[in-house]
Amino acid sequence: MGSTEGGTKKLNLEGYESVGRLLTKLGKRSGSVETRKKYLYALGRFCEYAGMNPDELVAERQLDLESSDRLRRRRAEDRLDRWFVELSNTVSDRTGKKLARGTSVLYYNAVRSFYDANLKLEIEDAPSNWVEKSTKRLTQEDLGRMVEAARKSVHKAYILCQAQSGLGVSDLLRVSVEDVAKQIENGQDYVHLRMLRGKRKELGFFDTFFGRMAVESLKEYLPEHDGADVVFPCTRRNINDFLSRISVRAGLGWKVSSHILRKFFSGQLMTTRINDPNFNDTLVEYWMGHAIGRTREAYLSSYEEQLKLYKQAEKRLEPIFEEK
Numbered sequence: 001m002g003s004t005e006g007g008t009k010k011l012n013l014e015g016y017e018s019v020g021r022l023l024t025k026l027g028k029r030s031g032s033v034e035t036r037k038k039y040l041y042a043l044g045r046f047c048e049y050a051g052m053n054p055d056e057l058v059a060e061r062q063l064d065l066e067s068s069d070r071l072r073r074r075r076a077e078d079r080l081d082r083w084f085v086e087l088s089n090t091v092s093d094r095t096g097k098k099l100a101r102g103t104s105v106l107y108y109n110a111v112r113s114f115y116d117a118n119l120k121l122e123i124e125d126a127p128s129n130w131v132e133k134s135t136k137r138l139t140q141e142d143l144g145r146m147v148e149a150a151r152k153s154v155h156k157a158y159i160l161c162q163a164q165s166g167l168g169v170s171d172l173l174r175v176s177v178e179d180v181a182k183q184i185e186n187g188q189d190y191v192h193l194r195m196l197r198g199k200r201k202e203l204g205f206f207d208t209f210f211g212r213m214a215v216e217s218l219k220e221y222l223p224e225h226d227g228a229d230v231v232f233p234c235t236r237r238n239i240n241d242f243l244s245r246i247s248v249r250a251g252l253g254w255k256v257s258s259h260i261l262r263k264f265f266s267g268q269l270m271t272t273r274i275n276d277p278n279f280n281d282t283l284v285e286y287w288m289g290h291a292i293g294r295t296r297e298a299y300l301s302s303y304e305e306q307l308k309l310y311k312q313a314e315k316r317l318e319p320i321f322e323e324k
Contacts, residue, residue, distance in 0.1 A: 013040050013047075016054040021117040042110035049083050054114065061119045070291045077121050084108045084127055124169045124236070125259035136254050138163075138264040144319035146243075149250035153221040155242050157214070158232055162258060164211035164317045166265030166288040169239060169258045171195055175231045181222060184215060190311070191215055192303060197289055207303045208287040211314045262288070268316040279309045 013019045022043070026036055047053055052060065057076070064075050071078075087104040105127050115121045143163055150156035162172055175193060183191050191210040210218070218231070226233060239258050247255045269284045278301050286292050286300060287310075300306070 013044060013054060018054045018058045018114070018118050019043070022114045025113065025117040038106060039110040039113065042107035043114050045107065046080075046083060046111045046114075049086075050079060057115075058118045061115065065119065074122070076115065077123060080108065080111055080115075080121070083111075122170060124262075125257060126236070128240075136260075137267060138256060138260050140268075140316070140318065140320040141322070142250075142252060142256070143264065144321040145250040145252065146246055146256060147319050148321065149246045151249075152242075153217070153224055154232070154234075155246060157217040157221040158234070158239065159243075159246075159261065160214040160217045160319075161210050161231075162261040163264050163319075164214045164314070165193070165208045166262055166269075166284070167193075167195075167208060168262060168289060169236050171289050173230060173232055173234065176229055177222070177225065177231055178229075180210075180218060180231055184219060184222070189215055190307060191218070192307065194303075195289065197291065204291075206286055206289050207306055208289070209307060209310050211310070211317055213318055265317065269313055272313045272316050274309065274312050276309060276312070278305065279313065283309065 014023070019040075022039065023036065026032075026039060043054065047057070050057060061076050064072050067073055084104060084107075087099055087107060088101060090099050108127055112121060112123065112126065143159070146159055147156055150159060158172075161167075161175075162169075165172070167175075174195070179193065180191055189212050191214070193208050193210070194205055195208065197204050197206050222231075225231075232239075236258070243257060243261075244255045266284060266288060270281050272279070282292055283300065283306070287306075301309075
């Protein structure tokens with residue numbers, strides 16, 4: 001083991017089986033010697049931070065994924081996020097300056113690629129070189145400007161479906177055309193979704209809805225659909241790329257991400273006051289796919305009653321358009 005910049009120790013990583021999978025993946029992608037060097041350096045720093053070697057990280061991930069504890073299943077993602085924050089605030093011994101954000105993002109992506117080559121992480125909102133303005137909160141007027149700036153029907157439908165359901169990216173990308181199209185063909189102006197929480201049946205199911213404006217956008221989009229089984233045949237990167245472009249066209253002055261669309265849903269509904277004891281923050285979390293525990297879930301009303309409550313609150317989820 002030898003010293004590296006900043007006084008960190010670099011493991012001899014290439015002998016680990018899990019690292020071999022990463023190197024194979026990198027070789028297929030580009031074969032760049034410089035990329036390989038940077039990724040190994042970043043992984044070494046992360047291993048030092050975690051106090052484990054690469055194979056131990058993968059073994060831990062395997063055990064965590066088998067756990068019924070949601071927080072434990074997210075341990076690797078949470079550790080990577082904490083490491084990124086610490087990296088972003090690290091002052092280099094060599095330069096006396098904070099690590100450039102682009103470098104921190106590169107290191108984050110290197111570790112993420114390591115996990116993806118072994119046991120993939122569930123990441124909805126990866127950091128980017130552009131710093132998101134955390135103080136910004138999407139308003140209904142902002143949402144209206146985003147919808148008007150969306151040039152493609154698929155983009156408009158995505159924005160409205162996420163804003164009006166609160167679904168995370170991974171859940172939204174699993175919604176099937178069959179489920180949605182059948183309800184629309186039956187003349188329903190709302191779409192009810194019964195979804196598996198995560199990827200394992202023992203984690204249970206949850207309900208959520210696409211509102212009226214989301215359904216109207218789907219009616220426009222689905223005839224142009226490419227025939228895939230899922231409504232949105234996209235990747236997370238595709239989504240945040242087109243949301244960034246639409247944010248610029250909408251003239252917001254800041255960039256909306258899929259995470260911000262989801263926060264719009266929770267922020268709008270958790271401040272809604274409805275004179276019904278069944279409408280509460282627990283119900284909103286449930287619609288978003290959060291685990292709320294079996295005890296609280298047992299007190300939830302039927303989906304028909306949930307739809308009634310959703311309709312009462314839906315006005316807060318609709319875009320407001322500027323008068324022309």
